[in-house]
Amino acid sequence: MITPINDNDWFIHSRTPRMERLEAYFGGHAYDPHRHDTYAVGVTLAGVQSFHYRGAHRHSLPGRTIVIHPDEIHDGHAGAAGGFRYRMIFIPPHVFQDILRGQPLPFLPGGITTDPRMAQSVVRLLRHIDSPPEALEEDDALFELAMAMNAVTGHRPPPRRFDYPAAQRARAFIDESPSTTITLAQLEAVSGQNRWRLSRDFRVLFGTSPYRYPTMRRLERFKGYVQAGNTLAQAAVDAGFADQSHMNRQFADAYGMPPGRWFKLTRQSTDT
Incomplete structure (x- = not known):
């Protein structure tokens, strides 16, 4: 059952040229089932962060690292009274491919790990959520994260070649x-x-x-247009959607909430 939205929910959202970063608190229900074409990698800071992923109900406790593979359906909600707080980075796979150079993407089936190498590399990228890291610092941390993910997932290059x-x-x-x-x-x-x-x-x-890759790029443009002051309807058309209802369906599928709620939470984070 979906619990009502808590009026105290909030998130802080920031970007660098290669990734999005998020710190959030949700008192109950957070996200409907959705999928995005980026990795979602983060740490639980407080409470129990629960989500359905790959046929199981997962529960992350403080200090654990979550790794959601691109295009995998998942949701999000508090697993205990008091809500949960977490930090997450959203990294496009092509950023990892700049490092991996044609290897298959690392995949963690269970979505949660206690490996300290993962925790250390993720914390480096999320240490200062409200200020971007220096470019070289980000380069180094992304390389560490890619290597940690390969190690934790036991990745071995397959015999098949990829173009x-x-x-x-x-x-x-x-x-x-x-x-x-x-x-x-x-x-x-x-x-x-x-x-x-x-x-x-x-x-x-x-x-x-x-197919999904250009759809997600249109959604990114849509968010930028709205944040620049355009209406939802105009931004949807300018971003390449047929109309606002078409955009609404794609947005909820990608982010697990309607665009109105997403922008409300974003504006709250900039007002505080």
Whole structure:
């Protein structure tokens, strides 16, 4: 059963060029089932942080590290009275691929670890939530996190080869065509790779499909337009959605709450 939204819920949201960072408190229900095309990696600071993930009900206690793989459905809620507080970073898979250079993305099936290497690397990226780290500090911490995730997940390079340059060309084409409807035929031509192998490799290397990737980029543009002062309806159209209702469905699917609530919490964080 979904518990009512607590009026004391809050979050602090900040960005760097390569990731989003969040600190939040929720007294009960936090997020409906949703999925995003970034890793969500974070630490529980207080209370019991509970979520459904990969067919099980998970519970993270203070000090534990959570790793949600891209495009995996999950929700979020307090697992005990008193709510929960946590910090989380959202890292696009291509940031890890700059380090991994074509290896499959690390995957932690259970979503929670007590490994100290993970905790140390995540805390470095989240230590000062309201001020961005220096570029070199962020580089170093991201490298440590990628190596820790490989170690914790027991990753071994598979015998099958992946066409990382082709997938990267397709991703770059999507990034450079923000207002264009893109087809697999176009990506096939740009990448020089068979569309079905490209689609498979894209999922392994970047954590989501060639369809969901541009959808998430449109949602990012939408958030930026609203934060710049545009109405929800105008921002939805400017970001490339057919209309506001189309955007609403995609937003809830990606973030687990309607855009109105997301922006209300964001404005609260900037007012405090």
